[in-house]
Amino acid sequence: MGGCNSNTGSADYEAAPSSEVKNPNGPKVILIHGMASCALDSFVEPVECGCIRGDDFGCAMPCSYERGKWDQTWINVEEAVTGFARLVNVLKLEPQERKLKDGTVCTSMDCPRGVKVRPYEGVEGISQLNPKEAIPIPVWKGLTDELDRLGWNMTAVNYDWRRWGDRAMIEDYVAKFKARVEAEVGDGPAVPIIGHSMGCTVVAYCLSVLGTEWTKRYVSRTILVGMVLQGSPKVIGAFGHAPITFVANLPFSLPSAVENIVTSTMSTWPCLITTFPSKVGGTTLAFEEDYPFVICPTKKYTGLDMEGLLEEMGKKVERTQCGIQMWKEWANVSSRIKPPCVETHVIYGKGFETAAQLTFPDDDFQGLPKVTRHEDGDDTVTAASTEALCKAWQQDPLTDLTMHPLEVDHQNLIQGPLSVKLIPKLLTGEAQAIEAAK
Template sequence: MGIGSTKIESHEELEVGKRVVVMVHGLASCALQACATKGASFLCDHCDGEDEHPRIVFVSISEILKRPHIMKSLGLKLEPATSRAGVETVKTSTGYTNVDVQPVRGLDGIRTLNPGPESSVTPVYLWHNLIEHLSPNYNCLAFNYDWRRWGDLLFVDELQKQFQQTIEHAVKIAGGLPVTLIGHSMGAQVINYMLGVLGEQWTEGHVSDTVLVGPANMGSPSVFAAYANGPSQVAHSTVIPVADIAEVRIRDVASTWPGLLAVMPTKLAGFDVFERKPVAIRHDEREYHAEDCVPFLEDVQTCEDEDPLGIYDEDQSIHEKVRRYLEDLNLVDARRVWEAGFALAPRIRRGI
């Protein structure tokens, strides 16, 4: 599934003649919503055959508490593919049939991580304060994209068209005034890539200034923990306040996000950005440093292949024992190592 129409989808009314500030968010910094189509009972309360209204799946505390399984809707289906330039890549698409996951459009998607009524009760602030500060003097515009899929080169090609149209539209609204770009974390990586592809001439005509906050062009060692199931800054505390409840689901779905791999530590122009010490992650006697991305991922895959159950501490918990008991009685079919797709989701086989 692609990113949808490349039509400009801004929920803000931009003032003609006023300069536009375009905000490009990073990993896990734009809310995601899901909508189940007719006949899909994944999200609905009373399945009446009607199309479902969108629900916040990243992240709504009330939704997660009410339907913990919706965390799985964030998983992506990965297929081998080749980019237009002939580079091997993965093609990403929504992991569940008839469930469409998209970023929340407009400033609402980046102002807080839980837009809507819930935000007024338990706000998880992202760009809110900056938007409030700049709005009196500038048009503020969010460039929303599915941060999970950044790194899928086919998706990146589609996104480049959307980026170009968004900026050109903003310049037109401003009466020819070039935009100011603000990128945070992986958003800085997105900006640098887009400007590089679109070229110097286009950039000079459409962009006046670029502000990169905490740029993730070199990645971050903290992603080791995020990929290996934390504790991590991506999956815990201020970003997902109820992470402990959905720990297993977060681990399973995050491993399907190319965007997470796109911000693993890397060299810049051949130079090491991070020192070898301190240790990025440690498991028993094995230590991984910033330069050990490939060995780390290879070891994770090996562990999954050899012992997909025994590697995780929570497998010995009461929850795991109950799950195995239900499976032994042929009441529930559930897979511990999750793959995107309804076929592998837990399902009731027969009543007691």
């Protein structure tokens, strides 16, 4: 089987090259990226390269890939222009039965036969989406450059973001996360962790399942930037209907042909499902229970109706059929999420129109949804939902959580000048000291 093996360390997984940004004697920090915010490499078996007519990975023009070699896939600008069909087919996932370590059988969304995908490891893989290309597509670069200048020793624990939400992948990743953090800490002091967007979900889940004792030993504080754990109505529109640039806030546009094809590919990615509005930890809904996120001519769907929405959509829109199963798999994971039990800082955006409600023109979900209500936020998640989740978390006796609103959009929360100025101060405790002195 051509599994992704993105985080397993199995024999057929070959670590991506990386020139980690290192200050060996500097203070340490762990970085966890979000959706579409880490470069991905792919490997297609030589006999199944997209250049060969008649296979499953055909492309409209000769692709830029070297057969039988690992190649940059997300995002390779040349490939997006010349071989977009192959690009999206390689990134597509399909359901496969997997066994977890405890013997539980789950439905895993994994790579097609003959395909492997891995994250580009290290800080280089998240600083920009196209490492080593002449014209960079920056993601974390503003922050990582500043932390490097200040002497921080950074470690990025990267993962195949498409598959976050898949129980089998998550089980593998938690083991990788644990090993990397423990290796960085060694016999030394606990280290801070920064998560951005879906990376905040990753951090919260890993710390929840690793437990209070482990977390307090190895993690000094968490900085959660642009959380989407509470849910983003905007993402609902992206699932099976809108292009990746809509949901990921990417600083570039893909060719329209790519956007049309990538919609079907995105519908196989569990990561989208993890950002649907839902009860965090199975208990906390950061929205009014009767607030409709999706409106159809004869029905409305609230934050408590997302399973029903995906079930109905899957019956009527073929490309979304995997949605309901991905939701059920994610529910088994998300119910375990708790607020971090260490000092936590939540940075979130305000001042931007943010989709808060979608309206479909029909009950069959055939037409494109329109945003029919906006609220204040970072253009991806509403500020009110972040504040509601944080206030709920602050009720936990083990949680020491501080909110930091900034007038910054979602992407620039991790690399814009305001965040780049604030985050280093939070890492050292300087920001808290200044606030306490006021």
